[in-house]
Amino acid sequence: MSVLPSRPRLFRRSSWPEVQHVTAALRTETVGGGLLLGFALLALVWANTPWAHSYFALRDVTLGPSTLQLHLSLATWAADGLLALFFFVAGLELKHELVLGDLSHPAKATLPVVAAVSGVALPAVVFVVVSSALGGTGEALRGWAVPTATDIAFALAVLAVLGTHLPSALRSFLLTLAVVDDLIAITIIAAFYTDHLSVAALLLSLVPVALFGLLVQRRVGRWWLLVPLALIAWALVHASGVHATVAGVVLGLLVPVRRGPRDPADRPTLAERLDHLLHPVSAGVAVPLFAFMAAGVTVVGGGFGAAFADPVGLAVVLALVAGKAVGVFGGTWVTARFTRAELDEDLAWSDVLGLSLLAGIGFTVSLLVGELAFGAGSARDSHIKIAVLTGSLVAALLAAVVLRRRNRAYRRIALEEARDDDHDGVPDCFRGAAEGPDQ
Secondary structure, eight states: OOOOOOOOEETOOOOHHHHHHHHHHHHHHHHHHHHHHHHHHHHHHHTTSTTHHHHHHHHTOEESOTGGGOOEEHHHIIIIIIHHHHHHHHHHHHHHHHHTSGGGSHHHHHHHHHHHHHHHHHHHHHHHHHHHHTTOOTTGGGGTTGGGOOOHHHHHHHHHHHOTTOOHHHHHHHHHHHHHHHHHHHHHHHHHSOOSOOHHHHHHHHHHHHHHHHHHHTTOOOHHHHHHHHHHHHHHHHHHTSOTHHHHHHHHHHSOOSOOTTSOTTSOOHHHHHHHHHHHHIIIIIHHHHHHHHSOOOOTTTHHHHHHHSHHHHHHHHIIIIIHHHHHHHHHHHHHHHHTOEEOTTOOHHHHHHHHHHTTOOOHHHHHHHHHHHOTTOHHHHHHHHHHHHHHHHHHHHHHHHHHHHHHHHHHHHHHHTOOTTOSSSOGGGTTTOOOOOO
16 A cells, blocks of 8 residues: 655754754844844934934934045944944855755745745835825835845844744744845845946955955955955945945855865864854844934924824835735745645644744834935935834734744743753754754
8 A cells, every 4th residue: 555645844843953053043133133122222212302413413423534435424334334244144144044054955945935035025015005005106115125124133032032932943934034035135225226336346346355255265264364355345335336235245145154175173164153253243233233323213293193194104014014924924825835735743824924923023124225215314214214113013012912822832842842861962853863964
């Protein structure tokens, strides 16, 4: 009698080395998300006090050389400079996922890629439809990309509170989805928000980028070689008119993540060393400082009402809350439908719904796109900031309603799976999967 083949499973457990990598990344992002939230609240409170003028004056302080158009305000330095470090780390994470993580396996990559793409496309459609229906002009439609990106640090900080025992496969899915999300976001920024292009500066930037790539491919990790090349590449990309954060993700993608033949087996790879050094700086310094510079907006005195009297305000909120949730959940459901896959054991579609709602937390990239679309400090940019904060809060509250119901059950499951009867540091549930590819 023939045995029918088992149906493929969604959110199957990753190998133990991959789970360790994801856990370390999530821990850093969660701490960074807490700092991001704190700095954003500080800026929001300061901007709505009698001393608000001092906050805006601080943000408008300019410094830097005039060469290559680098005499910039502190707010611009945060958006163009500090976020370049954030996108460099995102490039490292994306490279890891493409080479060693879930994105290296077509079967595993399909789900987060489809969910990420649909989670970008549908919010953009919702924004355009709602904004147009409310009388938004052509200029208002420049903000179509504002609700497309998920803020991984913010989302994971919320997840740390809401779902402390969520299965590692779901946490890995959220991280991978956000990494793909970041790649799409930086592509959108480069393609649609470059108004003036200097081809000469862009071509010149290829020289330090190529030298940086040559050095890292040869596993040269000397900071006094890599840092100057990275800064020159960043400055030239900035001068070209392309947003300077593009340089960060390109440089990150050039770093090899596989262990080379000459790499000592007892030492971390260059990518791991760079990630270990820069990830905490990105999550704990760069992104919170950007949040401090970007989140200060006047809400009292009619600011909140003005934001939602503008068609883009309501469009952003609906796109983040409804567009993201339906996009991510729908992409996951369609993947299951067409691959005839089933959810892994102990999971329910309500878990996917909770994560889909959590993906509606947009902050860092959403605020950046708002500034690029409408101009930093403009009235519409302020409306975008209020809408992003409101939409993210609503998405987090709805996710809390869904995820908290399952947390107790997952706590019991986690206690059972975490038993390590052999005391070798590898949970029994990962027996047979402990050996993974070199990192």
